[in-house]
Amino acid sequence: MEFKKPNHIEIIKSKKSNFVNTFLEKMRIERTSASNLAHVDFENLTFGSVFTDHMFVCKYKNEKWQEPEVIPYQPLSFEPSMSVLHYGQSVFEGMKAYKDDEDKVWLFRPDQNFKRINRSSERLQIPVFPENYFFEGLKTLLNLDKDWIKPGIGNSLYVRPFVFSSQACVQASPSKEYTFIIICCPVKAYYGGEVNVLIAEEFSRAADGGIGYTKAAGNYGAQFYPTALAQKQGYQQIVWTDAKSHEFLEEAGTMNIFFRIGDILLTAPTNDRILDGVTRKSVIQIARDSGIEVEVRPIKIGEIVKASENNSLKEMFGSGTAVVINPIKSFGYKGVNYKLPELENPFATQLKDNIMSIQYNLTEDPYGWRVAVD
Ligand code: COI
Numbered sequence: 001m002e003f004k005k006p007n008h009i010e011i012i013k014s015k016k017s018n019f020v021n022t023f024l025e026k027m028r029i030e031r032t033s034a035s036n037l038a039h040v041d042f043e044n045l046t047f048g049s050v051f052t053d054h055m056f057v058c059k060y061k062n063e064k065w066q067e068p069e070v071i072p073y074q075p076l077s078f079e080p081s082m083s084v085l086h087y088g089q090s091v092f093e094g095m096k097a098y099k100d101d102e103d104k105v106w107l108f109r110p111d112q113n114f115k116r117i118n119r120s121s122e123r124l125q126i127p128v129f130p131e132n133y134f135f136e137g138l139k140t141l142l143n144l145d146k147d148w149i150k151p152g153i154g155n156s157l158y159v160r161p162f163v164f165s166s167q168a169c170v171q172a173s174p175s176k177e178y179t180f181i182i183i184c185c186p187v188k189a190y191y192g193g194e195v196n197v198l199i200a201e202e203f204s205r206a207a208d209g210g211i212g213y214t215k216a217a218g219n220y221g222a223q224f225y226p227t228a229l230a231q232k233q234g235y236q237q238i239v240w241t242d243a244k245s246h247e248f249l250e251e252a253g254t255m256n257i258f259f260r261i262g263d264i265l266l267t268a269p270t271n272d273r274i275l276d277g278v279t280r281k282s283v284i285q286i287a288r289d290s291g292i293e294v295e296v297r298p299i300k301i302g303e304i305v306k307a308s309e310n311n312s313l314k315e316m317f318g319s320g321t322a323v324v325i326n327p328i329k330s331f332g333y334k335g336v337n338y339k340l341p342e343l344e345n346p347f348a349t350q351l352k353d354n355i356m357s358i359q360y361n362l363t364e365d366p367y368g369w370r371v372a373v374d
Contacts, residue, residue, distance in 0.1 A: 027137070028070070029069070035053050036052075048158065048160075051183055052145040052157070054073055055141070055181055055183045056070050056141045056182040057071060058133055058179070059177065059178070059179050060178040061176070068180075070141055081170050082165075082168055083165035083168075088216070089124050089126055090163070090164035090216065091126065091215050092161065092215050092217060093116060093159075094113075094158065094159075094160060094320070095113045095161070096108060096158055096159060096187075097157040097159055097373065098155075099151040099155070100151065100361035104361065105149055105373040105374075106360075106361055106371065108359045110135070114129075123214050124216055126163055138159070139373055141182055141184065142157070142184075155186070156186075156359075158321075160184065162217075163179065163180040166179040187322075189323075191236065193236075194236075195236045195318065195326050196235045196236055196332070197235055198230040198237075198331070199241060199249070199332065199333040200239060203225075204243035204246075205240035205243075206219070206240070212251075212273035212275070223238065235332055237254075246301075248268065251275060255323055255326065256318065256320065257318050258283065258316070258318075258348075259304055259316050260316070260346075262314070264293045264294070265293065265294045267280065267284065267294070267296055267299075268297075268299055269296050269297060278321060279320055279325070282355055283319050283325065289366075305333060305338065311341070315327065315328075315343065324356065326348075358370055
């Protein structure tokens with residue numbers, strides 16, 4: 001796979017990173033000569049469809065990661081035999097960068113995304129990515145494109161690191177070449193309207209011993225067909241249940257899922273089928289520290305239906321980097337639609353405010369989750 005050759009090459013000595021102790025000797029940076037920034041309508045962004053001026057690229061060949069570079073965002077050219085197109089060896093991450101009122105840029109628990117992309121890579125037989133490349137790349141890219149990050153709650157830069165097999169070869173075996181890229185897009189809310197979910201009774205997202213816990217591209221692509229069927233019935237997302245019995249509630253589309261019965265918050269434990277969401281674990285911690293009782297245990301659909309019928313089911317919400325926390329209005333199961341009540345001061349709003357206050361540097365961060373990019 002070839003990238004367009006740069007016209008102008010700049011070699012910089014990277015400063016010591018804020019994130020990690022090791023640092024790169026040098027990283028080639030090629031700045032764009034035609035920024036797109038002035039043409040973007042930041043008030044009307046469709047999630048994930050507008051990209052910043054630059055991207056980070058690093059290739060793996062001859063059994064090692066080569067020198068990374070930051071270059072203008074641009075199309076890639078590749079051979080039709082490129083391995084990922086045939087066997088789907090591809091994983092990604094979702095992170096966000098935030099700007100505070102003093103124009104300082106922050107990331108939220110980036111160490112968790114770094115660890116998780118390598119956990120995903122290992123499962124897909126993709127070589128793990130070096131920590132210093134990841135953090136230096138991130139820092140260099142975010143500094144170059146920092147004008148794309150708008151201050152104000154709700155504005156952020158969605159950061160998408162991903163890695164895929166890029167060898168031109170259709171042998172059904174792990175590729176010998178990979179490409180690691182980070183691209184960024186300015187975003188607002190993920191969902192434009194309300195979210196209603198359908199409980200999965202037939203299709204499955206993940207199986208025991210499978211790749212459900214990874215952010216493998218195919219985990220998401222495989223949801224599109226059942227989700228399209230659910231959308232025809234008026235639901236925006238599916239709540240995935242365990243593949244064996246379809247009784248235990250696991251994940252909702254791109255989100256982890258929480259239920260509130262009475263004043264207790266419930267969520268499923270992570271395992272090899274469920275994504276270890278960064279927002280999910282932050283919600284659990286913040287909820288517990290604010291005095292909310294949280295039970296992390298298998299949750300049966302029967303229990304949720306019963307709670308809805310006796311009015312003790314107060315809330316359902318999804319959590320994830322893209323959505324942060326998204327309340328769920330109703331759920332469908334066995335042809336019945338169960339509505340969630342409208343509450344004055346739901347846990348979802350309180351927890352979202354707490355988490356966003358940390359992310360946007362509006363409050364103390366007792367956990368050390370907020371990381372400055374400078
Ligand atoms: C996330 O929220 O972290 C995601 O990965 C969402 C993405 C699939 C759009």
